[in-house]
Amino acid sequence: MTSLTPLGICLSPALDDLTPVPATWVETASAAGLVLAEDICLPHNLPSATEALRAGFAVAALDLVGASAGAPVPLADPVRVVPGGALPQGTDAILPEDGTDTASGLCEAIRPVSPGDGVRRTGHDGRTGDVIAPAGTKLTSRHILIAGKAGITRIATRQPRVAIAFDDPAQTAFARGWFAGLGACVVDGPADLTLRATTDHTPRLALAPAETAWLAPTGAGLLLTVPARFDGMVAACLGLALPVMARLTGAAPQTRTRPLARKLTSTVGLSELVLLSEQDGQWLPGPAGILALSDLATACAFAILPPDSEGMPAGASLSATPFDLPFG
Template identity: 50%
Template sequence: MTPLLPLDDCLKRVLPHAAPVAPREVPVAQALGGVLAAALALDRDMPARAQALRAGLAVSAFDTVGASPQLPQPLPGALRVQPGDALPEAADAVLPEESLAWTGNLPQALRAIGPGEGIRRAGHDGRAGQTLAPAGARLGPWTALLAAEAGIDTAMVRQPRVQVMLDSPAHGAFAARWAAGFGAILSDTAPQLRLRSCRGHAPRLALTGAETAWLDWQEDVLVVELPPRFDAMITGLLALALPVLLSLTGAAAAPAATRPLLRKLASAPGMSDLVLLSVRPEGWLPSAPGLVTLAALAQARAFAILPPGSEGLPAGSALAGHALAPEPCEVP
């Protein structure tokens, strides 16, 4: 009987072929989920000029010194502004309507105002060159909003082409959505990663529950073979396809969340074991190692893979859990 290949050896044998793909410049709206190949940075101060925060007259605070209801100060040439309007160069404050009196068309200040009152100064939101998101970060909705506000229309992202060829339509639809969440483009043309159903049933991989899964480099394409069973397909995606996708996209390693285990884990000797992790206030509530059920997956928010040399972990041990999917709303 041919010995099963350890998971780490399988990854080390193939991952050198999973170099980050060439970046593409695409509209920000089309880059959502993609991994930034270059930092997204402000190309100018934001705002470029001081802006009004309220309606009123844009004034120089110096011109209102000594103003009072008994001694109004005339404000010739003062410009009326609305919230968001850029201020004239000489203005450094906005005097609200309730602090004004009018003599014909001539406004008068009824009180003194300090510099900066009622305005957002130039550069308040960010300075030229300031990074909104670093290279290796995933471009999500928060970063896309910042880019829109800063007038940034495009981003350089790495979006590997992934072909999904799973026999089960339901599994294929899920795998396609899952890969797209990591920034992949679904394509049958010149794919860089192919997800397909296993061609045989012989155990090959020392991965509990997914022994027939496989990762290979075939004709310049990275190929992940996934078993037809639901549980084994999920295990293969997380153990084999996820490391490949992260490598192809050049994604910065997401920080693992470390929490104590709420019950002990017993691991199979010589096998890597996937453990699903659901969150409780006190720590991780793990599933049985190597066992993926619908109920466990419905509750899970993270996973861990126990190495083949592990004999398990006692309750209370700290375990690093990795997210099952990218967060839907990242904060830059």
């Protein structure tokens, strides 16, 4: 083990001076899956005017005090509204259709309503300056919905450029999809991070099963050489590329903590990748430092055991990162 470089020592030269990539402004509708470069804040109250939550007639509630079937209250110039419609000036509630009677030829209220019934007041959904999502957040469709409703048309994001040069088309497809899920822009030319299959099969990194992987600065970006086999390639992406992507985007990998369903053994001196599936609220671990396709098929999270670990007993708590959506 003494000839292998610890994972942290390999990462340090690459990460020490690495800063987030410059912000790129994109249309709000196209921003899902990207990482925010700056906070998204509400530019005004939502809703900006009091609006209806249900269909009916916009009324002033105090005008209907005492209304009943025996003592109906005529509605002068009744205004129909639909959900989402702004309330006219001077009204503060919605009287539903079943609260009216038109048998006399007039539209009359046959029951009262309270102020605010059936409406959403200005600012109920959010106030001016409220933070929708802080910088470093990976945008989801719900963020896009809120930003769109607030009238935000463009969003500042960070999109690191990643180039992938593998001979194996299956591994290329995996890497392209996984990095796109981190908010990267996969390119064919100059990149912030380039992945290339290694031509040197000599073990040099104390990360199992990625002993032939390496990460180093090169030119204007970083070069990650990955093992030829799929298991080493996946381990290199999780152990080396993910910290780089976190630094380039400003995002932080998410973690979930669960107890282990069974004992986990590991080798002192190596950082070891462990794939985890979930069973009855517990982590069901695969073998440390070994990655089989069957484990990859069922894994929902992963952890990298530190080199000083001798393993963990069943029931011990383990913090792990989601495999497919590490940034959430």
